[in-house]
Amino acid sequence: MTTSKPSNQKRAFWRNKCRKALAAHINKQLSLTIRPDKVRLRPRPDDEYRWSVADCMSKHFETDFSRWRLGDFQEICNVLELEKQDLIEAIRPRILPQIHSTLQNEHRLTSDQGFTSTIEQLKQKNQELVVRNEQLQKEAELKLRNAQQSLEAERKDLQGEVQQWRAATESYREQLKQASQIIMPALSTMSHHLSEMFDSK
DSSP states (O other): OOOOOHHHHHHHHHHHHHHHHHHHHHHHHHOOOOOGGGOOSSOOTTOSOEEEEOHHHHGGGGSOGGGOOHHHHHHHHHHHHTTOTTTEEEEOTTHHHHHHHHHHHHHHHHHHHHHHHHHHHHHHHHHHHHHHHHHHHHHHHHHHHHHHHHHHHHHHHHHHHHHHHHHHHHHHHHHHHHHHHHHHHHHHHHHHHHHHHHHHO
């Protein structure tokens, strides 16, 4: 007659302990007496209990005890001993739809709040952009106005200089004309006298 391996005996010990812990939890939470060997990880439709588990625990309740490893039994026992109901909790079947509905409402509320918050942020950002655009437009208009004024001042300065040069040119031309009117007769008279002097010799 062969004996079971120590590892199998240890696994059987923890499996039985885990079943008892789950049965005790059901009894404490729902006042239902379930034999440990009748506890199911995936209750049947006619069972009077269901499991509400956190995401990190869901993998254990999607299979059967036969597929569990030793560490799985130990983990569940530890959670139940610490009474971490946020991880594992036995509940009545009718409560699950309520929980699902509540979660949906919370998700919808959170989504609506997030959407509203996003809209408000976009409105605020848009308002900031409008204000910034107005500031940039005013700055551009001011720079353009200053540039136009500067160019106008330069144009007037150049125009003044041109007028001064024109006036100076006209003055020189008039002086030259007057000088010519004086010099030309004198040259003509001098030429005539020179001609007479040479002719008399």
